[in-house]
Ligand SMILES: *[C@@H]1O[C@H](CO)[C@@H](O)[C@H](O)[C@H]1NC(C)=O
């Protein structure tokens with residue numbers, strides 16, 4: 001009896017001593033945590049190992065016989081064996097390491113855990129505090145303009161400081177565990193809560209999506225296109241929305257271009273209200289706005305159509321060279337222009353040759369190697385924005401100045417043709433005269449009649465003119 005009390009006393013003492021230095025583990029919900037439990041001087045073959053969640057019951061237990069048990073809340077119901085979220089790897093027992101791994105952490109896993117190891121000689125216990133960080137958004141996907149909140153839950157609640165990051169950039173507007181705002185496109189993305197606890201830093205994150213117009217994601221987005229090509233003006237809503245009464249408008253000049261069309265309702269998904277221009281003209285540039293009603297709210301998105309064109313100019317003296325200039329209706333976001341020459345060999349394979357940077361390009365039209373397509377690519381901060389191509393006829397080099405001197409050549413050609421026509425008419429006249437004379441020789445009497453007739457008519461006309 002006395003011995004028994006003594007043993008309990010020792011156990012209690014050991015437990016108390018162990019609890020003095022509680023290990024703390026911080027982890028994000030959904031991730032994995034390892035709760036340490038190491039006893040290096042322990043004899044290698046413990047008879048019993050028990051992990052319990054303080055005040056909540058057994059997590060995992062290995063008995064003297066070698067059998068393992070999981071607490072009822074740690075076996076996912078219906079799942080096969082091995083799907084347990086908590087496990088204690090045997091391979092590490094030899095080194096006195098009885099650490100518990102918990103996968104797919106839940107908020108309710110936060111709290112105190114105890115690891116109790118029994119050998120023939122002693123019973124040791126270690127206590128570990130598991131702190132779970134969970135970022136949650138309510139409602140999970142708010143409508144644009146509606147209120148929402150993001151909270152950084154720390155379980156169990158401890159004295160911590162919290163910082164917020166939005167898409168990995170510090171978000172200083174708000175501090176504290178709970179953040180409230182009106183949903184807007186600017187706030188979409190990854191929200192990270194950085195928890196600072198006793199010098200340790202742990203992050204939890206969640207992604208905010210806002211229901212509304214997904215594409216373009218913000219107002220005044222620029223859509224780049226080239227004169228003569230087709231372009232799509234995007235207006236795509238969240239897939240679970242059914243926007244009604246869609247309207248497209250052109251801003252400032254006011255009327256939609258002739259080649260403007262909205263997609264037919266049948267070929268389009270109900271949340272896609274995009275429109276297209278079949279053949280863009282330079283004058284089609286400018287602001288466009290799409291709008292539609294969603295759940296009683298009118299949502300609109302403005303965008304800018306930027307049109308590119310190539311201006312060609314031929315210096316008057318050197319007609320065998322020309323200058324191409326890449327013009328954009330709004331070059332404000334363009335950081336760089338590049339001219340490339342695209343040539344096709346006999347097999348039809350395309351090869352691209354970068355020629356020069358800059359808005360303008362001067363080339364010789366006589367040189368054989370300048371044939372093919374000349375493309376002006378324009379770049380913004382994030383890469384290529386678009387391109388526009390100018391074609392130079394393959395034959396222009398062989399005939400010298402066909403493409404550049406075309407208008408100068410027309411005058412001689414016209415003169416020559418007129419001369420030919422006149423010559424032809426003279427020939428026809430001569431032939432007809434010859435034929436007539438031949439006929440008259442056959443009928444000499446008729447000739448006199450014809451002559452007298454014509455003489456008589458001439459006389460009459462003359463006398464009429466005199467009177
Ligand atoms: C065309 O293709 C053939 C085989 O694919 C190749 O041998 C030849 O060099 C190519 N010609 C040119 C002009 O690239």
Ligand SMILES: *[C@@H]1O[C@H](CO)[C@@H](O)[C@H](O)[C@H]1NC(C)=O
Pocket residue numbers: 340342352375377386387388
């Ligand atoms: C021009 O743009 C089109 C469409 O983005 C692309 O397919 C094509 O490869 C581009 N051409 C060049 C020479 O960059």
